[in-house]
Amino acid sequence: MSTKRVLLVDDDPDLRMLVEAYLKGAGYEVSSAVDGLSCLIKAQQARPDLVILDLGLPAGDGMTALQRLRTNTHFAQTPVLVLSARSAAEWRDKAIQQGASAYLQKPVDKQTLLESASKLLGCEPAPALPVRGQLGCPHCGGSLESLKVALDEATIAAIARAVRSEETPR
Secondary structure (H helix, E strand, O other): OOOOEEEEEOOOHHHHHHHHHHHHHOOOEEEEEOOHHHHHHHHHHHOOOEEEEOOOOOOOOHHHHHHHHHHOOOOOOOOEEEEEOOOOHHHHHHHHHOOOOEEEEOOOOHHHHHHHHHHHHOOOOOOOOOOOOOOOOOOOOOOHHHHHHHOOHHHHHHHHHHHHHHHOOO
């Protein structure tokens, strides 16, 4: 089975990093976009198997991006999971009516997100990465191991250099 590709579209960098860590920790290949316009460009480039889409986006809101994905023959059948802070049932209903496959309200826990993604992709969720000791985020439950997966080697090296330079006596 090939690795499933997910396009994550959200303008909040902290949320993007966290959700990306969850998805990568579960074995998905993740690309991201920050607004409605870059969503459409990234979708053309990455050819995702699933799009996770926020509704409140700059440069073309999420609802417009959803409509454009649905009218594009390449993405008309691609599952779209809307992940939004908008809580009113009318937003959920409108998103589903416009072609969203599922709707989750922020904040969403890791298990719910991964179960929804795997269901939409028609695959079993990967087992969660173990948390060593008591390490992890006390707010969201994310493990440091899953965050480490989200960081590429260059980022890890840059952080290590910065920490070493701060530890060097002046």
